[in-house]
Amino acid sequence: MHEWSIAYSVVKTLTENFNKKISKVTLVIPLFSFLDIEILKEAFNELKKENPIVENAELEVKIQEPTFRCRNCNREFKFSDIQQQVGEVKNSYGEEYPLHLMPELLPAFIKCPYCGSHDIEAIGQEIYIEKVEEYGAVERVS
Numbered sequence: 001m002h003e004w005s006i007a008y009s010v011v012k013t014l015t016e017n018f019n020k021k022i023s024k025v026t027l028v029i030p031l032f033s034f035l036d037i038e039i040l041k042e043a044f045n046e047l048k049k050e051n052p053i054v055e056n057a058e059l060e061v062k063i064q065e066p067t068f069r070c071r072n073c074n075r076e077f078k079f080s081d082i083q084q085q086v087g088e089v090k091n092s093y094g095e096e097y098p099l100h101l102m103p104e105l106l107p108a109f110i111k112c113p114y115c116g117s118h119d120i121e122a123i124g125q126e127i128y129i130e131k132v133e134e135y136g137a138v139e140r141v142s
């Protein structure tokens, strides 16, 4: 039920920091979070009913592709650069491959495409609110 706690923190953050009605919120979640977007939206839609600030807010979710940094050669690379390696891990383990269950194990399976080191870290793995749109922020003439 990780989705519910995320939805709860989004609603909490919005109600604590805004005093105008919100029309839309854009949430960025990392590719490896494996959150169920549908459950997340459902949770948000359920929790938002409790507060007039967010009751009409729409939740948009963007998936962020992580960037990796090699601690050995200090180079950065994208998920697309190691996609083939991830594919090989997936092929050797099948559907329940370890990266799906435990994305934090990634450095154990993936090596730096430049120097081959396993000492890599993922950057951009955090969940954050990218954008909040309020009602009345844009004046419209009808």
Ligand SMILES: [Zn+2]
Pocket (backbone or CB within 6 Å): 070, 071, 072, 073, 074, 075, 112, 113, 114, 115, 116, 117
């Ligand atoms: Zn390297």
